[in-house]
Amino acid sequence: MGIGLVDPILPALTDQLHATPTQAELLFTSYLVVTAVAMLVTGWVSSRIGAKKTLVAGLVLIVVFAAAAAASGSIGGIVGFRAGWGLGNALFIATSLAVIVGSASGGFGGAIVLYETALGIGIATGPLLGGLLGSISWRGPFFGVSVLMLVALVATVAFVEKTPPPAERSRLSEPLTALRHRSLRTTSLVGLLYNWGFFTLLGYAPFLMNLSAIRLGLVFFGWGLLVALFAVFGAIWLKDRFGTARTLYGSLVGVAVILAVIGTFSGSVPTVIVAVIASGAFVGLNNTLVTTAVMSISPVPRSVASATYGFVRFIGGGLAPLAAGLLAAGISVHVPFWIGAVVVLAGVALLTTVHRDLENADATADGEAAEEAVTEIPADPEEAILAEDALRHESGRS
Structure with missing residues (x-):
């Protein structure tokens, strides 16, 4: 919700604080670039104080710096406090995904859907609440x-089970050395290119609509x-029918087309x-499937993969709004969106290089799901035989 709460007030900030759109875009840049860099230390911190304490520390930072941004009287002050906010964001995001994956009863796939469901609800309701408060x-x-993060802090302290530090401590270098693995490096770069387009839209489109x-x-x-x-719903349905790779090709091309349309018709508010x-x-499709792809084809522990992916993708997300502001002011408002479309299409081309890895990951996931289904032996012998046949079929595909 924190991402969406701020988006509706970007034009208001430029008017009331006498800032340029480029200065307002720094709210995204300081927040996301600090988040990206801080992702490199989240595993190191979590392995020394435990996941729950890391979540609590991240939430405390967000509560403090969000309140400080609200009390600030200048765009520079808000940008600075958003950087501290980004540090808390990194500690919370990377660790929360690992905690959810570790504790969800529905397995890895169910955990990702649960995580993306929570993100989706927050992303949907955040702008509405932000618009009401911003008015x-x-x-x-x-x-x-x-206030929302304070509620989350109290809930985390009260309901998340205590998690002692793991027996083996993480090294600071792990997220960067993980980039040596081609599959993780490639999918992370795809995430960077997609986030460039996504945050171009999220960060600069509000200035084109001239709305309250x-x-x-x-x-x-x-x-x-x-x-x-x-x-x-859509990501799971399409993935089951077309596979992760093909669904991602379609959704990334869709984002590129949307960016091209906005760039071409940026003067038409209804468009x-x-x-x-x-x-x-x-x-929505990309958020679920890119995260799933990174986690499923990564050869390193998921906590390390999450930190590595977060570091790379948030670099793209942080630099894109600033670049959009500079390009729009220096050349034309059309250019940032056209560039965003080209960058996202480059992500499609890059994704094709790990097509087979994604298909193998899908086959492995299908095999694991079939094996879990056979674990609980059906009461009906005929059902048990059918289940065994299904498992053999899935194993053969793998």
């Missing part, structure tokens, strides 16, 4: 994030609903609104 004051969404905070909140609420629906809302479907 009162630009400070409202920042205070809103602080509440109306911007409603636009991104519609966008977020599609993100949630396609992340939870930009419809394109932004429609992009939610492709964003």
